[in-house]
């Protein structure tokens with residue numbers, strides 16, 4: 001069953017329960033060319049153990065007595081970090097093995113991947129696992145574990161960040177129905193009434209949707225802390241301070257995004273913060289949900305496209321509702337931020353004709 005059908009068949013599902021697995025499925029289908037069955041345990045095993053591993057690791061950042069290596073080592077043993085990490089690797093291992101088998105049986109074309117999902121065979125770009133496996137053919141020296149680690153990094157960095165952003169965005173739209181209607185009107189004006197498949201060109205016309213996504217990432221930057229070690233002395237412009245080379249710095253979008261001189265009424269959900277006039281008035285690093293500079297997020301464009309497509313597919317077919325208020329959203333930190341109570345939203349079909357069996 002395709003993930004979108006799953007939404008369409010469950011008219012009153014709670015987004016908090018299901019959006020993670022659906023986004024994981026879409027994510028690895030598009031980036032890794034791997035079809036994960038929604039019923040299979042391997043996806044939920046990946047998510048449960050990934051969350052556990054992240055929680056155990058982030059506890060160290062927040063708990064002073066875990067700083068000494070020896071205590072942290074014992075803590076990991078007792079609470080099973082190693083095992084959680086091992087189980088998290090099961091899915092990337094399976095995906096890598098499957099691709100290697102396909103290569104071994106010459107089932108993969110040299111330049112493109114052919115998929116027979118549709119009768120009219122489609123050509124697809126190479127998936128990440130293909131690129132990694134092919135690196136070795138041109139002198140790369142990646143071991144099996146290296147490839148599995150790279151795949152795990154991309155899934156780990158890519159799927160949960162996207163999931164939480166979509167969750168927050170839907171929740172915010174459910175709280176503010178006027179903004180939701182404006183987003184819906186824009187989708188309707190760009191895509192019309194039918195079931196036309198959304199294209200990249202359509203996404204460029206969804207200007208207000210982009211503002212909504214940026215405003216969501218301003219309020220809820222999923223990676224709220226970035227750590228850097230200064231490679232040279234740095235003078236802070238606004239004060240008379242010089243930070244010496246070697247200083248460990250924490251850069252937090254969670255702080256920058258709430259500076260009132262940059263965003264008036266920073267605690268409010270206001271997509272107009274990102275209209276062209278307001279964006280032009282601010283420094284480009286006033287908005288850093290994907291970090292900045294050479295080590296910024298490599299998945300930014302893909303993430304924004306993915307989020308736009310997901311939101312469009314959901315919102316063109318369903319309206320979203322909640323009893324929560326903005327002030328009810330409580331955050332928890334485990335390297336990334338999440339909503340403590342999930343994203344409890346009821347969805348209703350906009351047009352019952354669109355609910356397919």
Ligand code: HEM
Nearest residue numbers: 157158161162165222223226289290291295297298299303
């Ligand atoms: C809303 C979605 C996303 C957000 C908010 C986000 C945010 C970030 C941030 C803030 C960093 C920098 C971390 C640091 O400097 O310590 C980062 C790095 C990274 N992101 Fe994302 N990301 C998102 C989606 C994705 C996706 C979809 C992928 C993969 C397809 C991805 C892959 C990566 C990787 C591999 C890095 C490490 C880059 C490096 O160290 O050079 N991210 N991301």
